[in-house]
Every structure is written in C-alpha cells, then in structure tokens.
Amino acid sequence: xxxxxxxxxxGGERQSQQAPQGLSxxxxxxxxxxxxxxxxxxxxxxxxxxxxxxxxxxxxxxxLYEQGRYQRWDEFRERLIAEIAAWERHHRxxxxxxxxYARWLAALERLxxxxxxxxxxxxxxxxxxxxxxxxxxxxxxxxx
Amino acid sequence: xxxxxxxxxxxxxxxxxxSEAEVVARTKALESLLIEKGLTSSxxxxxxxxxxxxxxxPLLGAKVVARAWVDPAFKTRLxxxxxKACAEMGIGGVQGEDMVCVENTPTVHxxxxxxxxxxxxxxVLGLPPNWYKYPQYRSRMVIEPRQAxxxxxxxxxxxxxxxxxxxxxxEIRYFVLPERPAGTxxxxxxxxxxxxxxxxxxxxxxxxxx
Numbered sequence: 622x623x624x625x626x627x628x629x630x631x632g633g634e635r636q637s638q639q640a641p642q643g644l645s646x647x648x649x650x651x652x653x654x655x656x657x658x659x660x661x662x663x664x665x666x667x668x669x670x671x672x673x674x675x676x677x678x679x680x681x682x683x684x685l686y687e688q689g690r691y692q693r694w695d696e697f698r699e700r701l702i703a704e705i706a707a708w709e710r711h712h713r714x715x716x717x718x719x720x721x722y723a724r725w726l727a728a729l730e731r732l733x734x735x736x737x738x739x740x741x742x743x744x745x746x747x748x749x750x751x752x753x754x755x756x757x758x759x760x761x762x763x764x765x
Numbered sequence: 766x767x768x769x770x771x772x773x774x775x776x777x778x779x780x781x782x783x784s785e786a787e788v789v790a791r792t793k794a795l796e797s798l799l800i801e802k803g804l805t806s807s808x809x810x811x812x813x814x815x816x817x818x819x820x821x822x823p824l825l826g827a828k829v830v831a832r833a834w835v836d837p838a839f840k841t842r843l844x845x846x847x848x849k850a851c852a853e854m855g856i857g858g859v860q861g862e863d864m865v866c867v868e869n870t871p872t873v874h875x876x877x878x879x880x881x882x883x884x885x886x887x888x889v890l891g892l893p894p895n896w897y898k899y900p901q902y903r904s905r906m907v908i909e910p911r912q913a914x915x916x917x918x919x920x921x922x923x924x925x926x927x928x929x930x931x932x933x934x935x936e937i938r939y940f941v942l943p944e945r946p947a948g949t950x951x952x953x954x955x956x957x958x959x960x961x962x963x964x965x966x967x968x969x970x971x972x973x974x975x
Binding site: 683 | 805
C-alpha cells in the first residue's frame with residue numbers, strides 16, 4: 622500500500638465564482654439530492670456510485686495510485702480540477718447534466734495518456750469496439 | 766495549488782463526450798486495456814470499490830468524534846494532529862495523509878468544502894455525497910455560508926456564531942468535531958457515535974439530539 626506522504630506546498634487558492642441566478646430553484650434541487658441529515662452515518666440512503674461504470678472509474682484511479690503507477694495523488698487531482706473547470710466554463714446554466722464521474726473519467730483518461738500508460742489511439746479503438754458490441758462484457762476483466 | 770510548472774498537465778482542448786453509452790464504453794475500454802498491459806487487475810479495482818462501498822464511511826469519523834467527547838486527552842491529540850490520533854484507532858490511509866480536525870464551539874461553527882473539485886477526508890468519511898461535488902455547493906459555501914447553510918441545509922445559525930469555511934483544496938483534508946449534544950452524559954463511546962452524522966462531520970448539520 623502506498624502510504625508515502627506527498628510533500629508539496631500548501632496554499633490552495635480559493636476559486637470564487639459568481640453565484641448563479643435563480644438560487645431558490647437550484648437550492649431546491651440541492652436539497653432534493655441531499656440526503657442523510659438525520660440518518661445514521663451508514664444509512665444515508667444514498668448510493669456511493671450511481672452506476673457500475675462510476676465505480677470502475679473510481680476503482681481504476683484508486684488502484685493505480687495504490688500500486689504506485691503514479692506517484693502523487695495530485696497528478697490525478699490536478700487533471701480532475703481542470704476537467705471540472707472546463708466543464709463549468711461551458712455548462713454553467715445546465716446543472717442537470719452535471720455528472721461528476723464523467724469529469725473523473727476524463728481526468729483519468731488524460732492521466733493515462735499523458736503518463737504514457739495507454740495511447741489515445743488504442744483507447745479510441747477499444748472504446749469503439751465496446752460501443753459497437755464487437756466486444757462483450759467478458760472482455761473487460763481478463764487479459765487476452 | 767502551485768502555479769503552472771514543468772510537469773503540470775497541458776490545457777484541455779476539445780469537448781469530452783457526455784453520453785451515457787459512450788462513457789460506459791470508454792470505462793470498459795480503459796479497464797480492459799489496463800488489465801491487458803498488466804498495469805492493474807480487476808481484483809484490485811474490485812477491492813478499492815468494495816472498500817468505499819462497504820468498509821470506509823462516516824461511521825469511522827463518528828467513532829473518532831465519540832472518543833474525543835469522552836477522552837479529553839485524545840481530543841487534544843486529535844486537534845493537534847488528526848492523522849496521528851486517527852491512526853491510534855486504526856483509521857487512516859489514502860486522502861488522510863494530512864488530516865485536520867476543526868472543533869465546533871458555542872461561538873464557532875465549521876464547515877468543509879472543496880471549491881475546485883471534491884477533496885474529502887476519505888478515511889473518516891468515505892467518499893463524498895453528490896451534493897458536495899456540485900458546482901452549486903462548492904461555490905456558494907465560500908461566498909455566503911450562512912445563507913447556504915440556512916437555505917440549502919436548513920441549518921440556521923445565529924449571527925453570534927462565527928462560521929469558518931475550510932477549503933479542502935490543498936494538501937490538507939479537514940473534518941469537523943461537532944459539539945456533543947446535551948443529555949448524553951454517562952453514555953458510552955458506542956452510544957455516542959450514533960449521534961454523529963456524516964453531515965455533522967462535514968459541518969452542514971448539527972449532531973442528532975438524544
């Protein structure tokens with residue numbers, strides 16, 4: 622298990638943003654999504670992952686870090702921050718389409734390509750194979 | 766966060782695909798390629814998922830808080846070095862390498878946020894809830910915390926209570942030591958832990974009352 626402490630400068634910058642208009646509608650949406658204020662800690666009624674792909678995206682980033690395939694968690698986190706910021710620049714009004722793990726997946730893919738673990742071409746090719754059904758479920762978990 | 770330096774990721778160009786079908790296919794593609802190249806295994810991925818779905822969650826943070834309520838020396842150690850104090854209880858790990866516990870008092874209420882992404886003290890809280898990651902929460906809590914707590918979370922704090930917002934964007938991972946509720950005198954740690962909710966550990970709620 623990689624317990625190595627990352628030493629880097631503290632000093633996170635606050636990114637202040639203009640609060641969006643129509644706060645009460647958005648607040649309602651927030652409250653509708655928020656659960657667990659009165660429930661016991663483990664029974665907050667909310668799934669950790671909303672779909673299996675989210676759990677795999679999470680698991681990959683965490684596993685690769687545990688294995689030391691990348692040395693600092695910040696190498697992933699910086700890309701996640703960048704993906705989130707890019708999305709927010711383009712999608713401020715459409716909060717319904719916000720999907721956190723889509724940002725996570727994008728950051729993971731960038732990390733893998735930029736660290737030279739996978740190439741963009743092979744990712745695109747393999748994605749197309751899964752999307753078209755040319756590859757089935759059983760082709761994920763085992764090496765061929 | 767440090768300024769752009771050698772080794773920082775290049776700027777993002779192009780839109781990222783958003784359809785559900787495409788993200789599903791991409792996720793499978795990444796996993797199958799990583800396994801083929803021997804970079805990881807599905808077993809290890811399963812293990813990480815299972816850890817956070819089943820084992821690591823706010824129940825651990827509740828135990829830490831309950832101990833701090835009954836043991837003043839532990840509380841002192843917790844406030845001084847939360848990572849070390851949690852390690853005494855076998856609690857720690859990824860995203861908990863540098864934890865800081867901030868204490869609520871009758872005049873100070875603490876709340877945590879990560880304005881840039883979703884940084885969160887995994888070892889004591891598990892993975893963050895959806896709303897914690899929403900742009901809305903992340904921006905509003907630093908701009909107008911008192912209104913956000915009142916309007917979005919139903920937590921009304923009088924003006925006499927100072928609100929400290931801790932932006933978990935840097936290396937440190939914060940969590941809150943909420944006030945012990947009245948009427949819990951003589952209770953065991955196990956009983957006390959039941960009053961500590963995830964939301965109280967984040968700071969968007971108070972503890973449950975007995």
